Amino acid sequence: MKKIRRYILSITLALLLVANALCAAEPFSFKLESITLPQPDGTLQARLGGAKELADYIKLIAASLEASFRAAGNLQPTTGAAVVAVKPGRRAKFWLMSSEYPIVEAITNDFRHRFEKISPVAVQEGPVAFAVIFTINGGAKPLTEKGNPMPLPEEWKEAAKKVPGPLLVPEGFLALVWPDDLITDQITITVPDGFELQTLDVTQGSVFKPKGWFYRYEGAGNSMVWTISKESPSPGGYKTGLRIILFPTVSKTMKKSPEELARALIADIEKAGEALRKCAPEQAGNFTRICRETREVLTVSGEKGDYRVLYATSWSNELDMVTGLIFRTPFDEWDKHQDTYAHMKHVTLIGKDFWGKSEANK
Numbered sequence: 001m002k003k004i005r006r007y008i009l010s011i012t013l014a015l016l017l018v019a020n021a022l023c024a025a026e027p028f029s030f031k032l033e034s035i036t037l038p039q040p041d042g043t044l045q046a047r048l049g050g051a052k053e054l055a056d057y058i059k060l061i062a063a064s065l066e067a068s069f070r071a072a073g074n075l076q077p078t079t080g081a082a083v084v085a086v087k088p089g090r091r092a093k094f095w096l097m098s099s100e101y102p103i104v105e106a107i108t109n110d111f112r113h114r115f116e117k118i119s120p121v122a123v124q125e126g127p128v129a130f131a132v133i134f135t136i137n138g139g140a141k142p143l144t145e146k147g148n149p150m151p152l153p154e155e156w157k158e159a160a161k162k163v164p165g166p167l168l169v170p171e172g173f174l175a176l177v178w179p180d181d182l183i184t185d186q187i188t189i190t191v192p193d194g195f196e197l198q199t200l201d202v203t204q205g206s207v208f209k210p211k212g213w214f215y216r217y218e219g220a221g222n223s224m225v226w227t228i229s230k231e232s233p234s235p236g237g238y239k240t241g242l243r244i245i246l247f248p249t250v251s252k253t254m255k256k257s258p259e260e261l262a263r264a265l266i267a268d269i270e271k272a273g274e275a276l277r278k279c280a281p282e283q284a285g286n287f288t289r290i291c292r293e294t295r296e297v298l299t300v301s302g303e304k305g306d307y308r309v310l311y312a313t314s315w316s317n318e319l320d321m322v323t324g325l326i327f328r329t330p331f332d333e334w335d336k337h338q339d340t341y342a343h344m345k346h347v348t349l350i351g352k353d354f355w356g357k358s359e360a361n362k
Contacts, residue, residue, distance in 0.1 A: 028073070029137050030066040036131040038150040038169045047123045054128075057121040061094075062132055064114035069136055072107050076100060077137040081151045082111075085129040085174055089208075089346040090192065092120035093178055095153035100140045124342050125279065125291070129170035171282055192343050200226050200244070204351035207244065208343045214238070222253040228344065236301035240337055242344045245324040250315075258315035258322045262290070265324065269311050272296055276308070287314040287323070295331060306331040312345065323349055 035058055037044060048054055065082055069075060078100040086092045094115055096103045121128075131151050133143065143151040150169055152160075159176035160167055167173050191197050191208065198209035201217035202224060209215060209228050216227045216234075227233045229241025250258045273296030281290045291312040298307045312325040325345060329337045 028070055028075070029135075030069060031135045031139070032062050033079070033133045033135055033139075034149070036133065036144075036149045036151075038129065038131075043126070044128065047126050047128050049122045049124075053121045057118065058130065058132060060118045061115065062134070064111060064118065065132065065134060068107050068111040068114060071110055072104070075136050077135070077140045079133070079135050079139045079141065079143050081134070081143050082132045083129065083151060083153050083156075084132070085127050085170055085178060086120045086123050087127045087174075087178075087346075088124055088342040090120045090122060090343075091346070092118075095155060097143060097151055097153055099143050122339060122342065124338060126282070127170060127174055129174070175282070195343060198228065199351075200349070203246070203349060205347065205349045206351065207242070207347045210340060210344075213241070223247050239300050239305070239307075240329040240333065241327070242341070243324075243326040244347060244349070245326070246349055247322040247324075248320070250320050250322050252320070258317050258320060259288070261322050262288075262313050262315035265313050265322070266290060266292060266311075269294065269313075273309070287316045287321075289314040298328070308334045310341070 039047075061082060061084060065080075069080075078098045080099070080103070081097045083095045083097065084092060085094075092115070094111075096108055096111065131149075133151065152169075152173070155177050156173045160173065163172075163176065167176075194211055195208040196211055198207050198215055200206060202219070207226070207228060210230070214227075214229050214232050216229075218225050218227075224246045226244040227238070227241060228244075229238035231238040231240070233241070247254065247258075247261065250256060250261050254261055256264070269292050273294040275292065276295055277291075277293040279291040281288050289312060291310065293308070293310045296307050296309050297304055298309075299305075307328050308331045309326065309328040314323045315321070325347065327341045327344070
């Protein structure tokens with residue numbers, strides 16, 4: 001992972017040279033000061049596909065920042081930052097900051113227009129965040145303090161006031177300001193190339209389904225189960241695919257709290273095969289999520305095979321629900337299907353249309 005940081009440093013130095021040349025020739029100056037990645041090297045290594053992709057992404061963002069501020073003209077000196085968060089499924093969001101004055105809406109809108117044309121870097125199994133720190137016309141007071149190089153947007157600071165104790169950067173803050181809500185989709189959905197938006201029966205939720213893949217829904221006792229698979233899910237089962245499970249009204253039907261049921265499911269998963277990876281509980285909107293990754297021998301269509309299986313289990317005591325995502329593929333095909341899962345895991349289990357119908361029927 002040191003390669004990622006060294007590569008970004010080389011890109012930063014190259015951009016600094018370009019920016020300094022511009023300073024000498026024009027009254028407007030934009031200077032890239034630093035790139036801050038607050039997450040540990042191990043986390044970055046697990047979540048990023050490669051150093052070059054991230055560095056190229058940051059380079060495009062820096063160029064867009066320079067273009068947006070240059071277009072505004074007549075700006076007072078300031079130190080600024082664009083804090084960017086990227087989530088699996090190539091979803092990205094930014095927060096603009098300035099040490100001297102509020103950034104006017106015209107600059108923000110211009111940068112947003114440019115930002116949305118940039119394809120986000122691919123990440124997996126959690127968000128990656130970074131700050132692009134720059135100065136305009138020579139800069140002014142810094143946005144950060146010594147020993148704390150990550151600037152925090154005002155929205156992050158205000159959200160943190162509502163929560164006792166420290167928050168992990170960026171995961172703890174993003175859970176508050178940009179949560180993954182499994183219940184209602186609050187953002188505009190952009191369907192990735194090669195996928196289509198599949199509506200989930202009964203709940204009116206949605207999932208990205210690769211074109212040509214199969215879809216099946218079945219109600220099974222105390223649970224609802226949706227299967228999206230590369231091969232037909234019956235007869236004999238499928239090799240590669242995602243299974244989505246919802247346990248509604250857990251305390252009533254299962255006689256357990258949602259957390260108790262979720263932890264029991266995780267305990268069973270840990271017995272299923274060789275453990276490859278564990279992730280600690282993290283907050284995602286109304287849910288607490290935990291994951292396990294295993295290597296298992298499974299029988300599909302009468303043939304035994306070596307499979308890699310990723311389990312993501314979430315619970316909400318407030319909503320009395322437990323959910324599960326189970327993605328599996330033959331072990332030697334995992335690398336080929338990682339990006340597919342990165343899109344499919346962005347599931348909206350229960351859509352806003354479902355809630356509207358439920359309220360009307362009361």
